[in-house]
Amino acid sequence: MRISILVLLAVVGATPGLAQTPIVDESEPNDNVRTADSVALGDQARGVVNPAGDVDTWFVDLPAGQFLSVDVDAAQVGSPLDATLELIAPDGTTSLAFNDDFDGFDSRISYRVPQSGRYYVAIRAFGATGGPGLTYVINFDKVTCPVVGTEQEPNDTPGTAAPVAIGDSGSGEICPHDDNPAGDVDYWAITARAGTTIELDVDAAALGLFVDPVIALYASDGTTQLAFNDDEDGADSRLQYSIVTTGTYYATVADAAGSGNPFPYTLHVRSITPGPGDPITVRAQGLGRPWGLAVGNTGDLFVSDLTGNRVVRVSGQGVVTTFATGIPTPQGLAFDAFGNLLVASTDGAVYRVTPQGQVTRFITAGIPLWIAVAPDGRIWLTDLSDRSLRRYSSTGQFEARFDAISVGGSGPGPLAIAPSGEPHFSQGTEIWKLANGELRRVLRGAFIIWAFAFDVAGNIYAPAPAAGRIQLFDATGAIVADTFAIGPDAPQAVAFGRDATGATVARLFATDPRVGRVFEVNPAGVAHPGQPVGYVAPRFPLDVAAASLLGGGGLSAADLQYLDALGNHNGRYDVGDLQAYLRTVGGLPGARSNR
Amino acid sequence: MSRSRWILAMVAALVAGTACSDNPTSGSARAGTLTLRLTTPHADDGAMTFQVSGPPIDSATVANASIRLFTRRESGSTVIGAVVGALDNGAVATLHVPDVGAAARYTTTVLEVADRQDALRASLAGYALTVAP
Numbered sequence: 251m252r253i254s255i256l257v258l259l260a261v262v263g264a265t266p267g268l269a270q271t272p273i274v275d276e277s278e279p280n281d282n283v284r285t286a287d288s289v290a291l292g293d294q295a296r297g298v299v300n301p302a303g304d305v306d307t308w309f310v311d312l313p314a315g316q317f318l319s320v321d322v323d324a325a326q327v328g329s330p331l332d333a334t335l336e337l338i339a340p341d342g343t344t345s346l347a348f349n350d351d352f353d354g355f356d357s358r359i360s361y362r363v364p365q366s367g368r369y370y371v372a373i374r375a376f377g378a379t380g381g382p383g384l385t386y387v388i389n390f391d392k393v394t395c396p397v398v399g400t401e402q403e404p405n406d407t408p409g410t411a412a413p414v415a416i417g418d419s420g421s422g423e424i425c426p427h428d429d430n431p432a433g434d435v436d437y438w439a440i441t442a443r444a445g446t447t448i449e450l451d452v453d454a455a456a457l458g459l460f461v462d463p464v465i466a467l468y469a470s471d472g473t474t475q476l477a478f479n480d481d482e483d484g485a486d487s488r489l490q491y492s493i494v495t496t497g498t499y500y501a502t503v504a505d506a507a508g509s510g511n512p513f514p515y516t517l518h519v520r521s522i523t524p525g526p527g528d529p530i531t532v533r534a535q536g537l538g539r540p541w542g543l544a545v546g547n548t549g550d551l552f553v554s555d556l557t558g559n560r561v562v563r564v565s566g567q568g569v570v571t572t573f574a575t576g577i578p579t580p581q582g583l584a585f586d587a588f589g590n591l592l593v594a595s596t597d598g599a600v601y602r603v604t605p606q607g608q609v610t611r612f613i614t615a616g617i618p619l620w621i622a623v624a625p626d627g628r629i630w631l632t633d634l635s636d637r638s639l640r641r642y643s644s645t646g647q648f649e650a651r652f653d654a655i656s657v658g659g660s661g662p663g664p665l666a667i668a669p670s671g672e673p674h675f676s677q678g679t680e681i682w683k684l685a686n687g688e689l690r691r692v693l694r695g696a697f698i699i700w701a702f703a704f705d706v707a708g709n710i711y712a713p714a715p716a717a718g719r720i721q722l723f724d725a726t727g728a729i730v731a732d733t734f735a736i737g738p739d740a741p742q743a744v745a746f747g748r749d750a751t752g753a754t755v756a757r758l759f760a761t762d763p764r765v766g767r768v769f770e771v772n773p774a775g776v777a778h779p780g781q782p783v784g785y786v787a788p789r790f791p792l793d794v795a796a797a798s799l800l801g802g803g804g805l806s807a808a809d810l811q812y813l814d815a816l817g818n819h820n821g822r823y824d825v826g827d828l829q830a831y832l833r834t835v836g837g838l839p840g841a842r843s844n845r
Numbered sequence: 846m847s848r849s850r851w852i853l854a855m856v857a858a859l860v861a862g863t864a865c866s867d868n869p870t871s872g873s874a875r876a877g878t879l880t881l882r883l884t885t886p887h888a889d890d891g892a893m894t895f896q897v898s899g900p901p902i903d904s905a906t907v908a909n910a911s912i913r914l915f916t917r918r919e920s921g922s923t924v925i926g927a928v929v930g931a932l933d934n935g936a937v938a939t940l941h942v943p944d945v946g947a948a949a950r951y952t953t954t955v956l957e958v959a960d961r962q963d964a965l966r967a968s969l970a971g972y973a974l975t976v977a978p
Contacts (some may be wrong), residue, residue, distance in 0.1 A: 403972030645963060796915035799894065800925050817963045829929050830891040832913065839911050839930050 255280060258454065271389075280380040281305045283342040283370045291318075295388040299373065302380035309373045310390055310433075314366045317393035317512060319358075322373065324386040326354040331384035333357045340367030344786040348458035349375060352514050353399060353421065354694040359459075360393045360423060360512040364686050373806055392493060393512045399423065408472030408500045411437035416448060420517045424463070424505045434512075438501040440519055444494040445529050447736045449718070452500050454515035455485035461505065461513040467491050477739050477765050480506050482716060489764070490522060490718035492530055492737035528774030533759065534564040534768040540761040542620070542701065543743040543768070544583035545783065547752040551745075551759055552591055553768055554580035555602040561593060563604065574603045582620030582664065582701065586786035587627030587816055587834050594618040594631055600646075613646050620665040620701065622673065623784040625815045630673045632662040638682060639665070639675060643819040644785070644830070657682050657689055664701035668725075669708050669781050676702065681710065681727070685706075693727025701743030702831070703758070705778035713741035718769065720744065720760065725751055740764035746780020754780040760804030785834070788812055792837055799828050823845040877945035879976050880908065881938040881953070886971030889959035891930035895974055898923040899941055899951035908936035925956070940976065951976040 272290075276297030280287045286307035289295050297306045312318060324331040337358035352358035355376075363369060375384055391786075399421025401412045414420040425434035442448055453461040465487040467477040476499070479489040493499070503517055516739040532541075538557020544550055551564040552573060561580060564575040578597035586592050586753050591603040592612065600621060602612035616635020623629055627644030632654070639652040639662050654662040659677030674683040674692060676699040681692045697714035699721075704710060709727030711734065720732040720741050737740075739762055745758035747770075756776040761768055790809055798805040805813070810823040817827030817833060832838050881897065882948040902924050907914045912930035916935075919925050929938050942948075953974035 431906070472963045733877060796927060797917055799927055800915065800917040801919065802917050818959070818965060823894040823925055824959065824965055825929070825957045826963035826965050828927060829959055829961075832929055832962045837913065839913050 263378050273387075276306050276308075278306075281309050282307055283338065286370055289388075289390050291316075291390055291392060293390050293400070295374070295390065297386060298382060299333070299375040299380045299384040299386065300382050300644045302375075303378045304380045304487055305372050305374050307370055308388065308390075309368050309370045311368050312366065313361045314364065314398045315362065317362045318395040319371070319389070319391045320359045320371050321389040322357045322386055323354075323389065324384070326353055327387075327480065328383045329383065330381075331355075331386050332379075333386055333751045334376050335359050336372045336374075336390075336687060337361055338357050338370040338372060340365075340369060342370065349514070352459060352516075358514050359668075360509045360514060362393075364786045378769070383636060393423075394476055399514065399516075401438075407623070408437055408439070411439035411500055413439045413441075414501075414517065414519050416440065416442060416446070416519050418519060418520045420519070421514065422517070423512055423514045424461075424503065424504065425512050433504060433819075435502050438503070438517060438519075440495070440499050441450050444493055444496045444809055445524075446513060447524060447528065448499075449488065449489055449490045449518075449520040449522050451483070451488040451518040451520065452486055452515055453518070454502055454513050454571055456483070457514065457516070459513050461485065462505050462507040463487055463515055464487055464506040465517075466502045466504075468502065470495075470497040470499060472500050474836070475648070479764065487659075488718075490736065490739050491537065491765075491771070492503035492528070493740075494532070494838075508549075516595075522718075523733065524737070525719070525731050525733035525735050527721075527722075527731075527758065527771035528737045528775070530735060530737030530769045532767055532769050533568050534562075534570050534817055535766060537562065537570065537766040537768065539763040540740055540768055541763055542581050542583040543745045543759060543761050544585055545745050545748050545754075545759070546591075547589070548586065548750060551747075552583055553617075553761055554583055554593060556580065556763070561591065563611070574601075574607050574609050576609055577603075579602050581618070582622075582631075584621045584623045584629075585784045586623055586629065587830075589834075592621050595708060596634070600629075600631060602646075613642065615643060615646075619663055619687040620675070622665045622667050624667050624673070625671060625786040626812050627781070627785045630667070632665050632675055634662075637652075637662060639673065644816050645818065648817060649819070651690065652687075654682070654686055654689065657691070664699070666702055666781070667781070668704050674702075674710075674714075676700065678707045681712070682724075691727075693723050695721065697721075700741070701745075701785075703744045703746055705746065705756070705776070706754075706781050708781075709778065711744050713738070713744050713760060715740035715764075727837075734775065737771070738762045738769060741753060745783065754782045756780070785816075787835060792832070795828060795831055797836060799823060799825060801832050860905055863896065864916045874880040875946060875948065876903075876943045877941075877978075879940045879942055879945060879948050879978055880949070881905075881940055882935060882975045882977065883932060883937045884971070884973040885932065885934055885958075886956075887960070887966070888933070889961050890958055890966075891963070892927065892929040892957075892959040893932060893937075894927045894956040896923060896925045896954040896956060897940070897951055897974075897976065898953075899976075900947040902916070903941040903943060905941070906939045908938055912937060937974075939978075945978055948976050955961055 286309040326494030332355040349357045359603035464480040481488045482488040530622040542554040557820045559575040582594040621631045629642040641650045659679030663676040702712040710723040720733040720735040741760040744760045817830035916926040955972040
């Protein structure tokens, strides 16, 4: 009802001087461009879509650069017609624009014509219906900004924003550049409570228009941008944001393309049902584009930041410091068996960063995207250059390559090691694993899955940035919670935290590059501690490792294989492997443990 | 005391004195330490296993704090060990022995050497260990 009143007010306000508007009645047959009826700008055409399948065609002669507004009033004034509208070029065949529903079921097209000529407008009934009661009027006019839909121009500032309630929709039009050379921006005011996750969804291209809207959300001060999106849903935009403070927020809709062509749009404002991982807590903000995420052995978070080609460290208190710089396009992160941070860079290398922040080129690869370290210290990475999954020794020697082209999708992408020790990777919307040398699909999701994480039970926490949520799957790939957490706007990578002893805990962190944040989901919603990540120190003590090397035995075949993999991987346990193990456990003279 | 009885008494005293002594180092043997020294053709050795055989060795300790030492007694006359750290020409271990005078009787073998990147040396040519006071 509220919308209807606003629409009525808008329609009344939009048609000043209606009584003087020339009315032109249709003249059948007018089913095609050759028999089209003539109108001029400022006219109001009137007709009936009858019988079923009827098409009424109108033409109007326009000068180059003219901004044309073709606005149907039918359903709004009581007609049962659900109209569709098409604008056709002077050649009589090229469709320039199409619209079905703009004001409710009524259609509207705004278009700046590129050249002088005769343009045609065809009106039909949706579903090719028709009948004597399907009456309509079409207002042919110039595009102007003042009032369209439920917006009220001027509304280019927070102070003039049109209100829209959560659960409601607003409709408006981005004005042509002639009317607003700076580029029209429509502000909408939204009142939201803390703990609410709102979704702002713009439909413009979805209305059948060749346009590209962008949307942004601003804080109560009207200037601090909280979220932004372009092209989340095709050319249309959508964003989600978790409200932490009750207040009035401002959404803006604008034109990304800057073509100057005006277009109508509808803004949907929704509240999203939270999941067990909601609400989220912001742990760090003000980052550029936080991407990959790894957790250090003391619980600090390490984040690759595409802005600045750097890795930052986020302390438990949320203090952000730069840890390493000069790593081009840093992607996935993982700690190696020696406590160094490995950073996959699509620049063509994996970089190794010492605990002191010294960066060296470590592994040369094609386009390494993501990286993980297995419990035995071996390094796994995905390489987009040949779409492969690759395995390296803990010291960086290449060991094996597994072709991942056969799994389809666009990967292999993000990578993680399951509790079974098997590497899993996303190829887009699916997660696959390498088991006994063969690739097997684990799950198929509805959204693009980015850098997922396992808990100790093998459950998969999968961020879906396009959907603005984290999903939860069990170890078999069955969905456990379609919405595990909706708070993040575009979660990119998730990782479980650690406590001060290095033990992995039931705290899940994520990066959100859209808003430059690192956040934590609600720990109460996490059922199990995270799968220990990276190298896991074996249970045998150092003295046993040394005694075994010297002929004393005491280690199993698996232990010996582990030590060999940790060291030089030459097929047997030797003094070089003991040295590697000493280094790992901080047993070298003058060293301290890296674990 | 007759001359014969005096001789017998002296012999008995000598025999008794010998029988009461259980110190194997008595006489010319002298307990102490010997140094195990490495000769290496490389400047980046990180770890080595070795074997020392010969007279008894009571224990072994590192020669300096930059090295970590592990040992295992293979038999009464053989000790094998591993040293890990920044190895260089010079002392790597101190051997505590019951008879420092027997230093020349020890034989040594370098078993394996790894560089500081954990890779094993393909050849042990040029390596040597010596035991000396």
